Amino acid sequence: MRIAVTGQAGQVVTSLVERGALTGHEVIAIGRLQLDLADPVSVMRALKVAAPDVIVSAAAYTAVDKAESERDLAHAVNGKGAGAVAQAARALGVPLVHVSTDYVFDGMADRPYGEGDPTGPTGVYGASKLAGEQAVLATHGENSAIVRVAWVYSPFGANFVKTMLRLAGDRDEVSVVADQIGNPTSALEIADGILRIATNLLADSSPALRGVFHMTARGEASWADFAEAIFAASAARGGPSASVRRIGTADYPTPATRPANSRLDCGRIARVHGIALPEWHRSLDTVIARLIAGVN
Numbered sequence: 142m143r144i145a146v147t148g149q150a151g152q153v154v155t156s157l158v159e160r161g162a163l164t165g166h167e168v169i170a171i172g173r174l175q176l177d178l179a180d181p182v183s184v185m186r187a188l189k190v191a192a193p194d195v196i197v198s199a200a201a202y203t204a205v206d207k208a209e210s211e212r213d214l215a216h217a218v219n220g221k222g223a224g225a226v227a228q229a230a231r232a233l234g235v236p237l238v239h240v241s242t243d244y245v246f247d248g249m250a251d252r253p254y255g256e257g258d259p260t261g262p263t264g265v266y267g268a269s270k271l272a273g274e275q276a277v278l279a280t281h282g283e284n285s286a287i288v289r290v291a292w293v294y295s296p297f298g299a300n301f302v303k304t305m306l307r308l309a310g311d312r313d314e315v316s317v318v319a320d321q322i323g324n325p326t327s328a329l330e331i332a333d334g335i336l337r338i339a340t341n342l343l344a345d346s347s348p349a350l351r352g353v354f355h356m357t358a359r360g361e362a363s364w365a366d367f368a369e370a371i372f373a374a375s376a377a378r379g380g381p382s383a384s385v386r387r388i389g390t391a392d393y394p395t396p397a398t399r400p401a402n403s404r405l406d407c408g409r410i411a412r413v414h415g416i417a418l419p420e421w422h423r424s425l426d427t428v429i430a431r432l433i434a435g436v437n
């Protein structure tokens with residue numbers, strides 16, 4: 142399978158390149174110089190040149206707080222840009238796997254969100270990603286799978302795990318929010334899931350395989366729980382560790398409001414695509430081991 146993926150250095154993109162190589166798929170990562178999501182002409186041109194069997198839309202404007210003051214850019218990239226990728230997939234007649242986010246929800250529910258639950262983003266980033274989902278569905282919905290992921294970390298790029306390990310390198314205690322819960326998910330596992338979805342879409346044109354799906358690791362945590370697990374796994378491997386001071390969201394104000402409950406119900410993707418990502422502690426240990434060994 143020849144897969145074109147938007148982006149080059151992002152967590153999910155890099156993971157897809159790695160996992161694709163391990164499973165015998167050709168993954169072409171298209172960086173911003175060739176494909177700028179804010180420039181629809183470049184999107185169509187680059188994807189036509191790549192001539193893929195399937196397209197994965199993984200690049201995005203991901204600066205959640207900065208988006209509050211860069212609304213137009215966030216919407217151009219995550220909304221219109223996602224639509225441009227879908228237009229290219231439509232023009233090429235190939236399936237599209239589009240990566241989206243838990244931030245499309247307001248986080249007020251007291252249970253994991255299902256795909257059919259009402260959306261209600263609380264910030265610009267979530268609103269722009271929701272606009273992207275809508276653009277994909279309107280443009281190429283008949284041959285797209287939208288995959289909402291959450292709390293992504295990996296050996297690559299910038300993420301919470303790397304931040305915690307860096308902070309533990311120069312302090313004994315780290316304050317971490319304990320009243321937001323979600324499903325920490327390794328981009329390496331997300332890449333495996335995307336490869337499986339892409340394979341399924343190519344093999345079977347059934348509408349049941351298309352639409353919106355939730356895909357996160359099994360098990361949940363608060364950010365503070367996640368930090369404690371990171372330090373425990375790191376300490377067990379001789380890496381940096383710190384104690385966690387559990388604080389409330391109110392004690393850590395940010396420009397963008399985060400959902401208090403980010404948990405996603407992944408029942409549909411298990412039933413339809415046969416995908417159940419592993420429990421998050423296991424995947425975390427794999428990533429920590431690589432980070433401590435310095436193998437990225």
Ligand SMILES: NC(=O)c1ccc[n+]([C@@H]2O[C@H](COP(=O)([O-])OP(=O)(O)OC[C@H]3O[C@@H](n4cnc5c(N)ncnc54)[C@H](OP(=O)(O)O)[C@@H]3O)[C@@H](O)[C@H]2O)c1
Nearest residue numbers: 148149150151152153177178200201203242290291293298
């Ligand atoms: N990270 C999370 O916790 C999280 C949670 C839920 C959903 N998601 C979604 O998962 C997907 C992958 O996230 P990630 O964590 O892998 O993101 P990431 O590490 O922040 O990488 C984002 C990628 O998008 C590229 N990009 C940004 N603006 C672009 C533009 N205008 N044109 C082309 N490429 C552009 C970046 O390129 P440069 O390297 O050139 O900047 C980078 O390769 C995104 O759709 C994101 O919305 C992420």
